[in-house]
Amino acid sequence: MPRLVLAVIALAVFGVLRAPLEEDLRERLVAANLLLPPPGQGAFEQMSQSALMGTLGGLRSLVATFLTLNAFEHFSTKSWDDLRANYLIITNLEPRDESHWVAVIWHIGINATANMETDLRLPAFERERRFKEYAFQAIDLAERGLAQLPDSAAIRLQLAEVYREKLKDDCATARVYGEIIGLPEAPSYARRFYGYFMARCPGREEEAYEYLMDLYREGERQHLPTLIKEIKNLEEKLAIPSPQRIPDADPDRPQKMPKTPANVLPGGIVVP
Amino acid sequence: MSDDPPPSTEATPRRTPRAAGKAVPIFSLGRVATIAASTVTQLVRMKTFYFLLAFALVVVAVGNFNIPATPAKELSMIKKVAFGTMDIFAWLFAIVATALLIPKDVEDRTLYTILSKPVRRVEYLLGKLCGVLGVIAVSLVAMYAICALVIYSRESLFVSAEYEAMVASAQYTAAEIEEQLSLIQQQGLRAELGIAVLASFFKAAVVAAVTIFLSTFASSSLFTIIVSILLFLIGHAHHMASSFWLHESENNMAVQMLVKVIKILIPNYQLFSFSEGIVQGEAVVAALVWQMGGLTAGYLVVFLLLSLLVFVDKEF
Numbered sequence: 361m362p363r364l365v366l367a368v369i370a371l372a373v374f375g376v377l378r379a380p381l382e383e384d385l386r387e388r389l390v391a392a393n394l395l396l397p398p399p400g401q402g403a404f405e406q407m408s409q410s411a412l413m414g415t416l417g418g419l420r421s422l423v424a425t426f427l428t429l430n431a432f433e434h435f436s437t438k439s440w441d442d443l444r445a446n447y448l449i450i451t452n453l454e455p456r457d458e459s460h461w462v463a464v465i466w467h468i469g470i471n472a473t474a475n476m477e478t479d480l481r482l483p484a485f486e487r488e489r490r491f492k493e494y495a496f497q498a499i500d501l502a503e504r505g506l507a508q509l510p511d512s513a514a515i516r517l518q519l520a521e522v523y524r525e526k527l528k529d530d531c532a533t534a535r536v537y538g539e540i541i542g543l544p545e546a547p548s549y550a551r552r553f554y555g556y557f558m559a560r561c562p563g564r565e566e567e568a569y570e571y572l573m574d575l576y577r578e579g580e581r582q583h584l585p586t587l588i589k590e591i592k593n594l595e596e597k598l599a600i601p602s603p604q605r606i607p608d609a610d611p612d613r614p615q616k617m618p619k620t621p622a623n624v625l626p627g628g629i630v631v632p
Numbered sequence: 633m634s635d636d637p638p639p640s641t642e643a644t645p646r647r648t649p650r651a652a653g654k655a656v657p658i659f660s661l662g663r664v665a666t667i668a669a670s671t672v673t674q675l676v677r678m679k680t681f682y683f684l685l686a687f688a689l690v691v692v693a694v695g696n697f698n699i700p701a702t703p704a705k706e707l708s709m710i711k712k713v714a715f716g717t718m719d720i721f722a723w724l725f726a727i728v729a730t731a732l733l734i735p736k737d738v739e740d741r742t743l744y745t746i747l748s749k750p751v752r753r754v755e756y757l758l759g760k761l762c763g764v765l766g767v768i769a770v771s772l773v774a775m776y777a778i779c780a781l782v783i784y785s786r787e788s789l790f791v792s793a794e795y796e797a798m799v800a801s802a803q804y805t806a807a808e809i810e811e812q813l814s815l816i817q818q819q820g821l822r823a824e825l826g827i828a829v830l831a832s833f834f835k836a837a838v839v840a841a842v843t844i845f846l847s848t849f850a851s852s853s854l855f856t857i858i859v860s861i862l863l864f865l866i867g868h869a870h871h872m873a874s875s876f877w878l879h880e881s882e883n884n885m886a887v888q889m890l891v892k893v894i895k896i897l898i899p900n901y902q903l904f905s906f907s908e909g910i911v912q913g914e915a916v917v918a919a920l921v922w923q924m925g926g927l928t929a930g931y932l933v934v935f936l937l938l939s940l941l942v943f944v945d946k947e948f
Contacts, residue, residue: 363945364849367938368897374934375896378927382900385923386871392917394909395902398872421908422716425709429697457912459705545815548807581805 396420399452424453428460431467438479440472440494444501451505461505462518469498469522491526498522513543513550524557531561551575552587559590569594576606585611656750663751664759671763674736675729680767681774683721688778690717695782703790707819708912710786714779715828715911721775722768722836723864730764730843731856754940761844761936768836776829780821787820824916828907831921834928835904839864841935842899848943867901870894899931 389395399420427450434443447464454460476482476491502519506512520536523529534557540550555575559568572591575582592610594600694713701709737743746756791813798809843860850856874891881887906924910916 363942367845367941370934370938370941372896378930379895382903382927385920385927386900386903388917389903389906389909389920392909392920393912393914394906394917394920396905396908398875419716419720420905421712421911422720425712425716428709454912456914457708459702459708463701463705547811548805 393456396454396456420453424450424457424460427453428463431463435467435471438472438475440468440475443467443472444497447501451501451508455508458505458509458512458514461501461509461512462514465498465502465505465515465518465522468494468501469518469526473498473522473526495522495526511543513540513545513547516540516543517547517550520553530557531564534558534561534564552582552584556586556590559594565594565597569598569600573606583608659752660755663755664762667746667751667756667759668762668766671733671760672766674733675763675767678729678732680725680729681771683725684771684774684778687717687721687775690714691779691782695786703794703816704819707783707787707790707816710783711779711819711825711911714775714782715825715832715907718772718775718779718829719832719835719905719907722772722832723839725771726764726768726836726840727843727857727860727864729767730760730840731847731850731853731860733760733764734844734847735850735853735856753944754936757844757848757936757939757943761840761932764840764844765837768840769833772829772833772836776826780825783821787816790816791820818913822913824910827916827921828910831904831907831910831924834924835901837928838899838901838904838931838935841932841939845935845939845942848939848946863898864901866894867898868905869902870898871900871902903927 386395390397427446431443431446431450434440434446444464444467447460447467450460451457451464472494473491476487476494479487482490499519499522502515502522505515509515516536516539520533520540523532523536534554537550537554537557540546541554552575555568555572558564558571561568569591572587572594575587576591588606588608589611591606592608595605691710691714695710697706697709734743737746743756747753794812794816795809798804798812804812839860842863843856846859846863847853847856850859870891874895877887877891878884904924906920
């Protein structure tokens with residue numbers, strides 16, 4: 361038997377032996393997030409030929425990076441739909457890269473909507489329609505991102521910005537900030553922001569007052585101007601009795617100057 | 633005429649045959665090291681390290697892209713491009729360098745000189761493989777050094793700029809500044825990135841072993857290079873593509889058989905892409921890295937033995 365045939369048979373035997381071991385290793389590498397699972401069917405269908413070849417050839421990260429640069433091109437030309445399409449592939453290729461999700465929510469939820477507010481080439485009704493469409497697309501993208509990375513504080517922060525700045529939905533903003541509290545990379549201001557937006561959410565004023573007062577009682581560290589102002593607003597709204605109100609001055613009201621005695625002239629000259 | 637042998641003379645000492653002298657050991661690490669060292673010299677003389685210049689250009693260019701992204705995102709992009717390029721250079725170098733070596737030795741007639749000496753063919757193959765792996769290792773370390781330099785300089789720049797901006801705005805507490813800076817540092821230069829380089833080395837080592845096997849029966853370097861690249865692409869894609877094919881063909885029996893044959897005969901290179909996860913900032917699991925090292929060693933031994941099986945009786 362030719363030696364080459366023998367070699368192929370030996371290769372096949374080695375293949376049969378290593379197959380289960382490799383399958384087990386692959387599963388464990390995927391579980392440890394060191395290896396990416398195969399991209400979704402949708403990603404294959406949307407990719408260009410070169411991107412597909414690159415992805416199949418093990419250049420997944422490189423393809424994703426170059427698509428990110430391509431997306432920046434779409435950002436420069438304000439081609440929001442193309443940008444979104446690019447990011448759909450990118451997030452399919454690297455679903456566990458938080459920064460891709462954050463970037464696409466920022467682009468669609470903040471930049472595209474801002475563009476719709478200012479693009480005077482479009483009629484007002486069309487701008488309004490697209491504004492809402494982009495805002496809701498950003499929310500949808502955030503939900504997809506959170507399905508991949510349930511503990512992501514960064515995706516939620518970006519989503520909260522869309523609710524806060526674009527949709528002006530204080531209740532939804534409060535809900536998202538509330539979800540951020542306790543997450544591994546939650547910023548410390550998330551606790552305060554949860555209270556601030558809850559205070560502006562109709563029907564939750566009492567809960568917000570209790571929550572903000574708890575924060576206030578934590579000490580000087582939490583006595584920030586916005587916190588004091590929100591508490592002051594709630595004290596007015598809920599008609600909190602004066603003795604129970606916080607002693608701090610409302611940071612938005614001009615400070616009362618101490619009354620100067622009538623016999624003191626400007627410059628501190630005392631008239632006898 | 634007498635048939636008796638001529639009487640020996642005591643004055644002329646009898647010359648003993650060579651075989652009866654000092655025995656040649658079956659396997660010598662010294663001979664392997666000599667061949668490996670000559671392979672390194674051979675590759676260095678081919679000016680293979682010039683590709684480091686191209687690599688440095690790619691990394692520096694990516695490091696200076698001016699896109700509206702957070703510092704962490706920008707660092708992540710630099711890392712991905714740098715390590716992706718490093719990976720490509722490593723496996724491509726493994727294929728081209730290995731494919732050229734044996735045919736070049738035949739062409740230069742160096743092979744005849746080597747094999748006419750008491751050098752076993754296994755020592756020759758192992759020496760060649762070790763030489764290629766040595767050059768790949770040095771190249772990877774050099775590429776990592778360039779990459780680390782760029783990442784570290786960008787990271788320091790971003791950290792100081794962010795710190796100054798946050799302090800100047802006077803809106804953030806010290807803890808918040810610390811949090812923000814740690815987000816940037818997470819995407820910066822970390823010790824774990826060394827494991828990503830090791831992953832690229834594992835992949836390149838397996839590619840080199842497969843290529844040396846192909847070059848033992850290939851008719852030309854070009855054939856070896858093309859087939860090795862094709863095997864690499866198939867080996868990378870078969871896991872991803874098989875689910876797609878099976879889905880498209882509704883689990884057709886013929887497709888299932890084809891997928892099985894491919895999986896058995898072609899190494900699963902996708903497994904060796906675990907550097908991608910490390911570059912993205914995932915934690916390294918030491919046990920898995922060891923197991924991948926073991927798998928790489930297994931591939932090296934098996935493909936070296938297969939190469940020997942074909943090469944041992946080959947006539948030049």
